[in-house]
Amino acid sequence: MSLRRKFVAYLLFIHLIFAAVVIYLLWDHRIWLLAVEVFFLLSFIMALKIFQGLFQPLELITSGVEFMRDGDFTTRLRELGQPEMDTLIGIYNRMVDHLRAERVRMQEQHYFLEKILSVSPSAIVTLDYDEKVSFANPAAESVLQHPLNELKGKRLGDLAPPFTKTMDELAIGHSIIIPLRGIRKLRCYKSHFLDQGHPRTFYIIEELTEELRQTERAAYEKLIRMLSHEVNNSLGAANSLLHSCLHYKDQIRTEDRVDFETALTVAIVRTEHLNSFMKSFADIVKLPLPRRQFTDARTLLQNLVSLLSTELTRRMIRVVWDVQTEMEPVQMDEQQMEQVFLNVFKNAMEAIDIDGAITIRLGKLNRKNFVSIEDTGCGINEETRRHLFTPFFSTKENGQGIGLTLIQEILSQHKFEFSLESTPLQPTRFTILFC
Numbered sequence: 001m002s003l004r005r006k007f008v009a010y011l012l013f014i015h016l017i018f019a020a021v022v023i024y025l026l027w028d029h030r031i032w033l034l035a036v037e038v039f040f041l042l043s044f045i046m047a048l049k050i051f052q053g054l055f056q057p058l059e060l061i062t063s064g065v066e067f068m069r070d071g072d073f074t075t076r077l078r079e080l081g082q083p084e085m086d087t088l089i090g091i092y093n094r095m096v097d098h099l100r101a102e103r104v105r106m107q108e109q110h111y112f113l114e115k116i117l118s119v120s121p122s123a124i125v126t127l128d129y130d131e132k133v134s135f136a137n138p139a140a141e142s143v144l145q146h147p148l149n150e151l152k153g154k155r156l157g158d159l160a161p162p163f164t165k166t167m168d169e170l171a172i173g174h175s176i177i178i179p180l181r182g183i184r185k186l187r188c189y190k191s192h193f194l195d196q197g198h199p200r201t202f203y204i205i206e207e208l209t210e211e212l213r214q215t216e217r218a219a220y221e222k223l224i225r226m227l228s229h230e231v232n233n234s235l236g237a238a239n240s241l242l243h244s245c246l247h248y249k250d251q252i253r254t255e256d257r258v259d260f261e262t263a264l265t266v267a268i269v270r271t272e273h274l275n276s277f278m279k280s281f282a283d284i285v286k287l288p289l290p291r292r293q294f295t296d297a298r299t300l301l302q303n304l305v306s307l308l309s310t311e312l313t314r315r316m317i318r319v320v321w322d323v324q325t326e327m328e329p330v331q332m333d334e335q336q337m338e339q340v341f342l343n344v345f346k347n348a349m350e351a352i353d354i355d356g357a358i359t360i361r362l363g364k365l366n367r368k369n370f371v372s373i374e375d376t377g378c379g380i381n382e383e384t385r386r387h388l389f390t391p392f393f394s395t396k397e398n399g400q401g402i403g404l405t406l407i408q409e410i411l412s413q414h415k416f417e418f419s420l421e422s423t424p425l426q427p428t429r430f431t432i433l434f435c
Contacts, residue, residue: 324363351377
């Protein structure tokens, strides 16, 4: 039974008791009996009105509680003209106004955050209290290679990309650079935030491939320009002096003339070699923008195989063609792309050395034309793989470390995607995806 009904029952019970007593005592005095009964009736009516006045604010408060339970912060209570209750109603109205403003602010911030996450180039992943994926923005879906509905409820270490296990084992507050297949590199940062007083984990994953390439390019461009300037100035003067000294060979004694001429000739050859060496580095810095024209990649590769046929035969290397689909002509700089394919072929032949095969695949991948050149060499070890495409890095005895750097510059300027995939004792595959 509610408090209201209890109070009404109590008033009714008291008045009935008093009425019964009065009837018993004043039954013989009808006039007084009637007067007292009228008094009790008026008392009961007055008690109900006072009761109603007392419980009306309680009804308002009950209504306010219902509004708050339903999340309705738009309704305000009207003042009753009772100072005590009006103070309470004023506090309630201010609280509701504050909650409504706070909810609007939170909704606006949530909407703003959703917009930022949806267009952010950084991949963001949040986990629930059980360390399972609860949210991933579009960039994260691309990096993790799964849509959000397939990621939800799964642990990172259980997902297909192998680097997710590394992410899962990362300590809170730490970051790590993760190399992927080909030349891609990711920087992953792991931290946590509080949700309802409990910590939840989140990851921020950034693509560093282009950023690192631009940083490396700026560094080696500055170095090459400085070295080229100093070396060319010195070599020019030194070569001029050496050639001038050769004119005096006839003035040298006959027994010393041969040694004199030989020494100067060796010095001239070495300076010319050094000049050529520096020029090969400078060519990367001065690489012109590609002059695109429609070119048949298959024809370009066939011409290159013909050019290298003598060396391929000498090394007993077979060329296997795997044309999955016919490719339409692609807009490219023919001379620059010929240099790319030539460098890739040379690397493949050196990896095989003697007796092997180079497979050329052409076709479509994700509706884009691609060329893949795969050799049967011994593969690339993990230490070397981490330094691929690093300027001046080479595993060859007399290598300059500019072959892959030149390939990277040409393909990047063409906006072509590319990757170099290799593991020890497995085939090495260089793939170019044309845009």
